[in-house]
Amino acid sequence: MVDDLALARHLADLADAITASRFRSRDLAVDRKPDRTPVTDADLAVEDAVRAALAEHRPGDEIAGEERGGQVGAGRTWVLDPIDGTKNFLRGVPAWATLLALxxxxxxxxGMISAPALGRRWEAASGRGAQAGPPGSPEPISVSGVGELADAYVSTTHLGTWVEHHSRESYLRLVDACWENRAFGDFWQHCLVAEGAIDLAAEPIVNPWDVAAVQVIVQEAGGTFTDLSGERTFQGGSALSSNTRLHDGALALLRR
Known part of the structure; x- marks a missing residue:
């Protein structure tokens, strides 16, 4: 039987074949879900293809996906976001990816994060470290060694989500304490933490499928992943990735 990381690579190949062919398509079909977030025909096609492959290769495993549902329970569950960064995808911005986690x-x-328009994947398995690079040519990655918030490069998300779901003041405390800030958003900012390009990434609201793969990749790269309360969970509804050295200081600033 193929091991789980190799299977995740296979699933990413299936997803990339669909998303790459639909990216910037003139006939891309876009609908709105009840929460007003967009969903494209590519999102649905990827989730269906991955579910079909898992039914073949891991028939006893559960699946929880953004578009078709499911719950993370006891035992083994594959957690799937067919396209993270759908707004980028439908506008032709190349920063989007398929996220898979066991x-x-x-x-x-x-964890597997595949961003074909960027030509890059990030992957990890517990106890085996984290890797990134073009498909088929991954190299080991690790977080940065920055030890002071005043020297840190932080990425966050849209200010409006901080106001609605956490606190404008805590957002400002964090970015003001750091050397530089940007809003790369979604999966990419956490991947940049894992590979040491930036030092912190914070989100005030996430779903489990947004960060399950992120958690294991960041941790295996030597970083720390928690929710904004400091719990080491992908199911806490928020997210903070760091190079570990900066984590406690960032959490202190993000307390409401």
């Missing part, structure tokens, strides 16, 4: 008894043990 969760065992509540903890992510395999």
């Amino acid at each position: 969760v065992e008894d509540g903890s992510p043990v395999v």
Whole structure:
């Protein structure tokens, strides 16, 4: 039987074949979900293809996906976001990816993030480290060694989400304490933390499928992943990735 990380690579290949062919398509079909977020025909096609492949290769595993539902419970669950960054995808911005994670008894043990328009993947398995690079040519990655917030490069998300879901003041405390800030958003900012390009990434609201793969990749790269309360979980509704050295200081600033 193929191991779980190799299977995640296969699933990413299936997803990339669909998303790459639909990216910037003139006939891309776009609908709005009840929460007003967009969903494209590519999102649905990817999730259906991955579910079909998992039914073949891991028929006993559960699946929780953004578009078709499911829950993370005891045992093994594959957590899937067919296209993270759908707004970028439908506007022709290349920063989007398919996110896949295997969760065992509540903890992510395999993570795969594939961004074909960027020509890059990030992957990890518990105890095996994290890697990134073009498909088929990954190299080990690790977080940065920056030790002071005043020297840190932080990425966050849209200010309006901080106002609505957490606190404008805590957002300002964090970015004001850091050397530089940007808003790369979604999966990419956490991947940049894992590979040491930036030092912190914070989001006031996330879904489990947004960050299950992120958690294991950041941790295996030597970083720390928690929610904004400091719990090491992808199911806390928020996210903070760091190079570990800066984590406690960032959490202190983000307290409401």
